[in-house]
Structure formats: structure tokens, C-alpha cells
Amino acid sequence: MKIILDRPRCEGHGLCEEAAPRLMHLDDEGELILDIEDITENDLDSAKASVRVCPVAALRLE
Amino acid sequence: MTTATPHRIVVVGNGIAGLTASDSLRTAGFDGELTIIGDEYHPPYSRPALSKAALLDDGEMTSHHLPAPTHEASEILGVSASSLDTDNKVVGLADGSEVPYDALVIASGSRARRLGSGDAGEAERELTLRTLDDALVLRQRIATQPSVVVLGGGALGMEIASGCLDAGCAVTLVSSDPPLVRQLGSHLSEYFLAAARRRGLTIATSPAREVHHREAHSRVVLADGSSLEAELVISAVGDLPNTEWLQSSGLLLGAALRVDSRGRVAPDIVAAGDVAAFPTARGIRRVPLWTSAIEQSKVAALTLVRGNDAPELSFQPYFWTEQFGLSLKASGYLPLAGDPEVLEGDLREDKALLRWSHDDGTGTAVAINYRIPIPKLRRLSSALAAAVSPAA
């Protein structure tokens, strides 16, 4: 599975980072950086949690 | 001791709390029968978006979309739960059918409070904004740029006023206190008010006493004797928990549904989200906000699977709002008394990182038009004033 960011939608809330700090972070400019895009079994739960917490649905799993 | 894992779990409410609880049950390993009962037909959507981008989306409204659920529950949508029998462990539905459970998640959320009766004719005249259907009506009504009176100076009232102004309406906001003062304190209230006025908002600080609806106009009479005329009245005067269906369940204290620090109402019943009053550092209360609903739901779901081995809720308030060209994020308890420490930027330039210290030793960090990771904002809010280094 792959995590996909719809960048124009992202408002930089950073709630996703809090749910999955291993997978993504906001950089100093407040841009979201996906550190791990290919999601393995181990990261699936936190990936799902990060997708769910985003209030503008800027992230999805495919 | 761990409790026996239930086979059938029923979730009442299909909002973010019900959805998160369902996801979390699966994540925690629950592979039994999961049923969600929700009275809205729509798949779960983002409520916060309704008063922000969704009011202004060009063409089709999409800002509120959420990714499709993955919990594989059977969904009973468009019908509400009307009763709960805890002795026989059965949820009664409005269509007369019954749904048995081993364990129950109550996530029925809250609804908009209104000043009028809410009868069909009157509801058309006093709009509220809680549901997707409300947002669709509101979008349609403001498209012709009517004059608008917004009742209520909380975050929601201010967001609605901002959206209506952007849509080209003339807007007056009626609030008994200075807008946002109860949510954010006077320092930020004044700041937001100045931005709102610059964008053309008219503000009346006197409580609304009566609303009279006429043919094309409504008239709002204020406590100071003055009155306002508008083509559209929208009220944003708080929310009420959806607990009526629990009336005879024996679970309520008045209208309040109280849970413990693991979301429990009874051994086999948990509750989460806007409907639930839970223990916080400032007492037992409802905190009807997005991340509050999500955090509560995770804990509550885990409790059904693991019992006392589930961690207790360690609630950290997080709030955000977007209005009048400003975006605010706040980590920590609100409202904020007195003046802040300025950690970075300057409010006069509409970009700042601020911190308030409270008497109990905690703090609240606020970012205005400032993109900052939430974990960092949280660290700033809890750090001791002297030890704060925003660059850390």
C-alpha cells in the first residue's frame, strides 16, 4: 500500500504527523513531507490513523 | 484482569467518533460482528470543513469528504436508535426493529441548539449549521447574497459570518459577549474582532431576545431594545448532546452522559465524542471538538477489547479555527487570561507564535497564520516559560 498526499488540500494541521511520526513530518516551512510512502504491514495501523485524523482528507491509502 | 472479548459490538452514531471507534476496534484485533447505526444517510464526513472551505467551494462541494472507511462493519443508515435496554442488551430503532449487542459504543454526537422551536416552518427561517444537509442549504441560500444576521459569537458563529462575508453578503453578528472572548480570552478576541471589522463585519453586542419572521425578512430584537432586519438568520448558539434515545436507559445524569477515564459508562458500554462528558484536568465536561472526539474514541474502543489494560485517556486539548483570513491553532486549555509571551513573529503582522501560562502550571501555545507541527505546538504549550525555545 502507498500513502498519497493531495498537496493542495493539505492545510498543514500536522495532526497526521502526531498519529504517524515515523511516516511523515512537517518541515520548517510547514510543508508536509512523507518520509515513508510505501506502507508495510508494520506501519499500516499508524498510516490508517493518520489518514483518519486529517480533517481535510488530504491523505489517502491506495 | 482482561475482560472477555465481546462477539457483537454495536456503534450508535456514524460521525468521526463512531468511525474512529470502529477503526480502532479493528486495529485492536476485534474481528467479531460490528454494526454501525447512523441516522444520517451520508457516509462520514468532516464537520469542521462545513463552516470553512465547504461554504465557499466553487461548483461541487468536496472539502468535507473523508476517505472511505475500512472497518467492514454492517451499516444501518438513515434510521435512528430510539431506545436502549441495558438489561437485555438491545438497541431499539425508530423503525421498530431491534439490534442486540454484547458491547455498545455510544457516539451519537450533538446537535445545534436553536433559539426558536425548530418546527418545519421555523427551521427554514432560523438556519443552523451542524450537518452536511444544513451546509448544502446554507450554501444555496447565501448564493443570492442576502443580508445576514448571525446569532452567536463563538468560533462557529464567527466562521459562518466570515464565510457569508466572503460570499458577498452584508453580515451583522449578534453576541452577548465580545465574540470569541469565552473561547479565546480578551487578547485574541480583540485581535480577531479587528480583523473581522476590517473585512466588513458589523457587530452588535447585546443578547438577542426575540426573532420575528415575516414574509421576506426576519427581525431580531435585542436586549438593549434595538432591532435588526435581515433576509437570513443563522444561529450558532451552542450544541446539545444527543441523549434523548437514552432517556429510559438509566445511564443519564439529567441530560448528561458521563464516562470514566477509559470512556466507560457501564462495564459493556462506552461512549465517546460530542455526546460524552469525560474527566479532564478542568473537571468532568464535554469537549465537543474534532481531536477530542478522535482521542476519546480510540481509548473507548480499546477499553472494550482490553478492559483495564487499555490506557486511560490523557486528554490534551487542541483547537483550531479559520476565519477572516486568519488561521489559529491552539494547544492547551482555553480561554486565555491576560497577555501572552510572544515566542515568534508579531500579531500586528498577522503571523505569531504565542504562549500563555496558567495558574496551575500548564500553558497554552497558540499559532496564528503560522504553520507548525502539532507535536511541536504541544511541546511549547507544556514547556516551562523560561525553557521555551521555538526553534527546538
Ligand SMILES: Cc1cc2nc3c(=O)[nH]c(=O)nc-3n(C[C@H](O)[C@H](O)[C@H](O)COP(=O)(O)OP(=O)(O)OC[C@H]3O[C@@H](n4cnc5c(N)ncnc54)[C@H](O)[C@@H]3O)c2cc1C
Ligand atoms: C460546522 C462545524 C464546524 C466545526 N469546526 C470545528 C473546528 O474547526 N475544530 C474542531 O476541533 N471542531 C470543530 N467542530 C466540532 C467537531 O466537528 C465535532 O466535535 C465532531 O464532529 C464530533 O464528532 P462526533 O462523532 O462525536 O459527533 P457527530 O459528528 O455529531 O456524529 C454523531 C452522529 O450520530 C448521529 N446520531 C445522533 N443521534 C443518533 C441516534 N439516536 N441514532 C443514530 N444516529 C444518531 C448523528 O446524526 C451524527 O451523524 C465543528 C462542528 C461543526 C458543526
Ligand code: SF4
Ligand atoms: S493532518 Fe491533513 S492537513 Fe494536516 S498536515 Fe496532515 S495532511 Fe496536511
